[in-house]
Amino acid sequence: xxxxIDARGLEKVYKGNVAALAGVDLDVKAGDIFALLGPxxxxxxxxxxxxxxxxxxxxxxxxxxxxxxxxxxAEVRKVIGYVPQETSVWSDINGYENLLIYAKIYGxxxxxxxxxxxxxxxxxxxxxPAEHLxxxxxxxxxxxxxxxxxxxxxxxxxxxxxxxxxxxxxxRIAVWEKLxxxxxEFGTTVFFSTHYMDEANAYSDEVAIxxxxxxxxxxxxxxxKHSLRGELIKFSLSDHRVDEHTLGRIRGLExxxxxxxxxxxxxxxxxxxxxxxxxxxxxxxxxxxxxERITTTKPTLEDVFLWYAGTTRAPGAASSIGRVExxxxxxxxx
Amino acid sequence: MNDSLRVVLAMIELELRRLxxxxxxxxxxxxxxxxxxxxxxxxxxxxxxxxxSGIPYVDYITPGVMLQSVLFVAVLYGLxxxxxxxxxxxxxxLVAPAPRYATVIGxxxxxxxxxxxxVVIIIPVALLLGVSFIPNPAxxxxxxxxxxxxxxxxxxxxxIVASLLKTRERFMGIGQALILPxxxxxxxxxxxxxxxxxxxxxxxxxxxxxxxDAVRGLMITGNLALLPLDVAVIALFDILMxxxxxxxxxxxxx
Ligand SMILES: Nc1ncnc2c1ncn2[C@@H]1O[C@H](COP(=O)(O)OP(=O)(O)OP(=O)(O)O)[C@@H](O)[C@H]1O
Ligand SMILES: [Mg+2]
Numbered sequence: 001x002x003x004x005i006d007a008r009g010l011e012k013v014y015k016g017n018v019a020a021l022a023g024v025d026l027d028v029k030a031g032d033i034f035a036l037l038g039p040x041x042x043x044x045x046x047x048x049x050x051x052x053x054x055x056x057x058x059x060x061x062x063x064x065x066x067x068x069x070x071x072x073x074a075e076v077r078k079v080i081g082y083v084p085q086e087t088s089v090w091s092d093i094n095g096y097e098n099l100l101i102y103a104k105i106y107g108x109x110x111x112x113x114x115x116x117x118x119x120x121x122x123x124x125x126x127x128x129p130a131e132h133l134x135x136x137x138x139x140x141x142x143x144x145x146x147x148x149x150x151x152x153x154x155x156x157x158x159x160x161x162x163x164x165x166x167x168x169x170x171x172r173i174a175v176w177e178k179l180x181x182x183x184x185e186f187g188t189t190v191f192f193s194t195h196y197m198d199e200a201n202a203y204s205d206e207v208a209i210x211x212x213x214x215x216x217x218x219x220x221x222x223x224x225k226h227s228l229r230g231e232l233i234k235f236s237l238s239d240h241r242v243d244e245h246t247l248g249r250i251r252g253l254e255x256x257x258x259x260x261x262x263x264x265x266x267x268x269x270x271x272x273x274x275x276x277x278x279x280x281x282x283x284x285x286x287x288x289x290x291x292e293r294i295t296t297t298k299p300t301l302e303d304v305f306l307w308y309a310g311t312t313r314a315p316g317a318a319s320s321i322g323r324v325e326x327x328x329x330x331x332x333x334x
Numbered sequence: 335m336n337d338s339l340r341v342v343l344a345m346i347e348l349e350l351r352r353l354x355x356x357x358x359x360x361x362x363x364x365x366x367x368x369x370x371x372x373x374x375x376x377x378x379x380x381x382x383x384x385x386x387s388g389i390p391y392v393d394y395i396t397p398g399v400m401l402q403s404v405l406f407v408a409v410l411y412g413l414x415x416x417x418x419x420x421x422x423x424x425x426x427x428l429v430a431p432a433p434r435y436a437t438v439i440g441x442x443x444x445x446x447x448x449x450x451x452x453v454v455i456i457i458p459v460a461l462l463l464g465v466s467f468i469p470n471p472a473x474x475x476x477x478x479x480x481x482x483x484x485x486x487x488x489x490x491x492x493x494i495v496a497s498l499l500k501t502r503e504r505f506m507g508i509g510q511a512l513i514l515p516x517x518x519x520x521x522x523x524x525x526x527x528x529x530x531x532x533x534x535x536x537x538x539x540x541x542x543x544x545x546x547d548a549v550r551g552l553m554i555t556g557n558l559a560l561l562p563l564d565v566a567v568i569a570l571f572d573i574l575m576x577x578x579x580x581x582x583x584x585x586x587x588x
Pocket of ligand 2: 161
């Protein structure tokens with residue numbers, strides 16, 4: 001199996017002793033869409049800039065398709081496309097000219113250059129405004145143009161630093177449809193950072209969360225959601241007390257992980273609410289306890305994010321753990 | 335090498351394309367050199383205060399004013415790199431499959447595009463003031479080439495200075511602090527022989543002096559005795575500046 005990205009122990013200390021990365025390990029499979037999540041200042045951009053050969057890590061090493069980002073920088077740059085977090089097109093020339101200049105910088109053969117550019121404009125939906133100055137573009141159009149520039153050389157891997165920052169929902173979907181189509185059509189690996197959890201959830205094959213320069217977890221979105229303690233079922237009991245016997249019986253049920261009673265609610269944490277619900281209901285019914293209302297809460301990727309990165313592991317972080325509890329319902333890991 | 339040349343040419347083309355949409359700046363930038371010629375040139379011409387070995391003073395300083403304009407444009411152009419650090423353009427260029435020095439040289443040389451435009455605006459004004467150019471197209475093209483090449487060196491010099499700047503503040507001040515000494519401690523406005531000894535020494539180490547001499551010889555006096563030396567000094571200056579700028583570039587991008 002070739003990895004698109006394979007990084008070991010990456011550290012980066014900026015001037016002024018800012019430790020932006022503190023030992024990052026990363027494996028990204030070829031052809032995957034990989035989401036990098038993390039709070040502001042976590043080190044996402046720093047990681048991306050090292051992987052795209054802009055500067056060397058202070059220590060550690062990284063390979064892009066088996067090419068070393070430090071030693072084989074020139075080779076790496078031939079197989080990657082990159083859209084930085086900040087705007088990276090020239091605003092005082094038009095969209096077509098932006099692509100033309102990049103095509104020349106990238107050394108696209110002059111025979112096919114025009115066709116490639118036109119295909120790219122077409123596929124990004126930029127044909128109509130191609131002759132307009134980029135100054136007049138909306139944020140979504142600029143992002144599409146930037147992705148078009150990065151895709152000109154059909155890179156094996158595309159690095160996108162917050163590709164949909166500031167875009168409206170329709171523009172975000174449009175951008176993602178293109179990215180997914182690149183993956184499907186050309187097998188392009190997409191490595192992107194984002195603050196939009198729904199995006200990571202919907203489009204990524206794998207997710208990693210970075211916080212204060214360390215990878216705190218990674219896996220598929222589902223795996224991460226399951227890695228929180230499970231799903232919560234809340235039974236509202238019409239002013240009925242649950243006796244110890246019943247509690248013990250429910251605790252003893254196979255899928256049940258924990259049970260907490262508060263006033264007239266019974267909180268049952270399980271692995272999977274859909275399959276666990278009938279058997280908990282059976283137990284309650286046979287004990288003659290009437291249930292007024294049932295709600296189930298599944299952890300979302302947002303809960304995962306808040307759990308792993310919502311606290312900066314600093315004193316006073318308890319309140320954000322509380323938020324996780326309130327939202328996902330007792331999904332804290334022990 | 336091929337990669338590098340490609341990048342340099344693409345960046346020059348970029349500058350030409352940008353220029354098409356940015357014409358007002360070309361003319362506002364031209365105001366200063368035109369004033370130098372019209373006011374300073376004509377006034378001192380009448381005073382006959384400066385020994386110019388026979389040629390009218392306006393003719394004498396026309397190459398000097400051209401080079402002042404080139405210097406001004408190139409230095410400010412190079413310094414704008416500090417601005418671009420905060421946009422993604424620089425980052426994206428670094429990730430393009432081309433050596434880093436090509437980006438630096440391309441950036442520097444494309445300042446030459448703007449510089450030449452300034453020179454082209456100065457020429458009709460000079461003609462109106464009665465400056466007589468040597469009517470030899472080959473000389474003329476050679477002079478433009480020298481202006482273009484020295485512009486690259488000055489832009490690279492200002493990239494080096496930009497890499498030392500932490501913030502954008504004092505940007506204009508730094509620009510002036512770079513431009514004015516180079517300009518006044520050169521033969522742009524007066525012959526080296528008429529300078530105080532200390533300034534003479536500075537002028538001898540000032541690349542602008544050699545560029546002025548070359549352009550003055552090719553456009554006005556026809557005296558090409560020192561042209562080989564001029565060209566050698568300018569080439570050396572450019573290579574040195576490109577090399578140091580490529581090295582100091584790391585500071586800008588990190
Ligand atoms: N050029 C730099 N010089 C010094 N420190 C830097 C530099 N760039 C980033 N840092 C610091 O390194 C840390 C990581 O920054 P980085 O930009 O990688 O975070 P990020 O995850 O991309 O954040 P965001 O979500 O806000 O974009 C921060 O503490 C930041 O202040
Ligand atoms: Mg960032």
